[in-house]
Amino acid sequence: MLGKLLLSCGLLVATCGFSLAQTEIGKAAPNFTLPDTNGKEWSLANFKGKYVVLEWYNPDCPFVGKHYRSGNMQGLQKEFTSKGVVWLSIDSSAPGEEGNYPPGKLNEISSRDGAARTALLLDPEGKVGRLYGAKTTPDMYIINPTGILVYKGAIDNKRSTDLADVRTATNYVKSALQAVMTGKTVTAADTRPYGCSVKYSSN
């Protein structure tokens, strides 16, 4: 029986070796500073007191395309930025990879799509993407006014590239924002994101 104890002490030592997931629901979202497509620096720490949405973005990914061509993403951006939410899209595509463009080109794409986000941030080294453990485009995060992560995961529950699915899907981001902004708890706070892989640099 002491055996069990010794075993569990061993386990204890073993578990200390693990470092845990980067971002967790209910914990403080890690701070970051990134430039946007107009050269302005944005820092998460400056948005205490506001809800912040992070959207991992790659204009050439068909999953991102589904939500922009259907007008779904812009609709969400409009709806919630008008309610004071800060909406930051982050492009973590490495140079030479799909979705990495010069800032001017990205601005062009944004105006073509009628994007209504607060800013589009550039993360070509993938530092912030890796910090948050962003896996796919889109991959969505919601941070509450006290800086706590309240949602992470997919944009909705229809894992496809089919435009028609947008209308029938349950939009997790929308329901999570509506819930937290009216003081309710988020029912699905941690979902499995779907989409293209974030095109990180290989080093």
Add this chain to the structure above:
Amino acid sequence: MKAFSGEFLWWAVRGIWIALGISCFCQRPAYAQQYNGKELVRVSLISNADSIKSGQKFSVGVLYKIEPGWHIYWKYSGDSGLPTKIEWRLPPGFKVHDLQWPLPLRDKEPGDLEVFDYTGETLLFATVEAPDPLPAGPITIEAKTDWLVCQSLCIPGRAQLTLNLGSGTSSASGASQVFDKYAAQVPKPLAKGVQAQFSRAGKNLEIAVSGVSNGDAIDFYPVPPSDAVVGHVVRNGLKLTLPIESETKALDQIDGILVVGSGENRQGYELNAAAVPANVHNLVASVGLGTILQALGFALIGGVILNIMPCVLPVISLKVFGFVSEAGERPEKVFRLSMAFSTGILICFAALAMVVILVRATGMQVGWGFQFQDDRFILGISCLVFAFALNLFGVYELSVSARATRGLAKLARGQGYGSAFFQGVFATILATPCTAPFLGTASAFAFAQPPWITFLVFMFVGLGMALPYLVLAFNPKWLRFLPRPGDWMIRFRQFLGFLLMGTLLWLIWILGQMKGVDAIVELGGALLLISFLAWIKGSFWTPVSSPRSRVMAAAAMCVAVLLAAGVYRFVTRPSQLVWEEFTKDSLEKALASGRPVFVDFTADWCLTCKTNERFAIDTPQVRQAFSRRKAILLRADWTKGDPAITEILKSHGRAGVPMYLVYPGGGKEEEAVLLPELISSQTVLEALNKS
């Protein structure tokens, strides 16, 4: 950019279709995506039969030929991508079975992303049962397939395929060999002799595999339920660890494929989560023999160590001398006597194991969870471990009731095998004050095990404890190797207390992973209470303390428990009022509505705030007044010292919380009513009535 134009072209084509109002689900010719003039995935619908007869079982499948460097996805795509999909359309009466997926590859993408995919060529197929008799007319099988093909960029594709089969006679097709090739790659049911056991350790799901040769590489490709997010499998010999990143209900097992071997020789085995629990009761199937042997080995060592506890060690030499003198010069008799004595010990442990198994069975019937993913179980075990650690440190002592001791001593008196047996029982019970911490902790952990393992482990502890008697009885001369009793035993016992504390730390970590910081604080509270009770017991309720002291001690314990229960209820009682978060905007909006506004400036660490909230604000009268006036309640949480809130506190001449602002008539008043720091329900009601 190339990627962009290819992508754009595809979307343009899709866009035109949608513009033309053509539903995605209507009939149209096979379409596959082009990229730089190449068709990335060429698909064909094939069958292993050209012609079928009534009632025949045959296979149909979609063969995907994938451009080098590109991949399509398995049924669980991994961190990114999209599973390939097939929808069948068959003539009436035909029955199609589940889609068969050949074993995929586990691939890495930059950024530590992991996907499960197919490269080169693969066949996804299903068995079809033809009706008897066959319907009249041609037999046309249709498959609509959707896939996502990725290199570093991804392009979706889809195709609608048809295949005509002859009817009346059965004849194999030229594609039979293709089916044979891919059928061999489909994971098989778990092979005889290969076993996998799931267990949960905090956020990790652990899979212990046995029955494969040690040199074999093993791997696990999970198929998680859609409401769960899993990480990447970590392989460590025959043990696999799968981190569970999110789940809606605690997963103690998961579907997936156990992969044995590497490269060309990989073989997949279906691990069906639903089928695993059935194995737990099967004596051989669930836990690997190695794991059991290891546990038994540790149990034996643990049992031996019990012998150097302060209440046991001095007994050993006396007992052994007793046997030797009783048996005279006949070594067989010494051996038999010590066997009888050891049997007594073992019977005690068997009884203890039965008690544990019985309690566990009863508990499970009334719905207690005895698994490590049950937080109440962890909580209970933690309290027990802590209580026993305090015992080892000597904060309090356990004692066996004097009456029981006397009764047992009577049985054990005398000579012969019968009394030697009872002396064994007696020694075990007499040793409980020292061994209880370990046996108690062991029992608690044993709750998480199937009964037969519990029993075996306890028997081995017993065997360990009996071992010195057996060995010494065999050759009493070895007594001189026995360590001398002394102060060091006390120190050793205290040292073991630290091991228990380490175990406790591990349990707290598990609990924290499951329930977060609140649960840890609750546990901390429980441990505080336990340490207080232990201190009272050790100081004022000992075998030598007076009856008066004992009564006082009991009273103090009761008061402490009641007080703790009260504090717990008070702290964890959820507020019955609905609060909105305070911001400048929310205040302005609330005032603009013209309804009364109540602002509570509070912080989690502020005891006065909590007391006010509980006894002055969240009371029936105030709740009623709030709802009658449709008051808007705002809560400004200063737990982390939000500077915006600090400023407002300062502007009202306050340095901290609590602070209460009441706007009785909504935005009509310029000034808010500022309530004192200590308030009663009356204060709140009066302020509200000012309008």
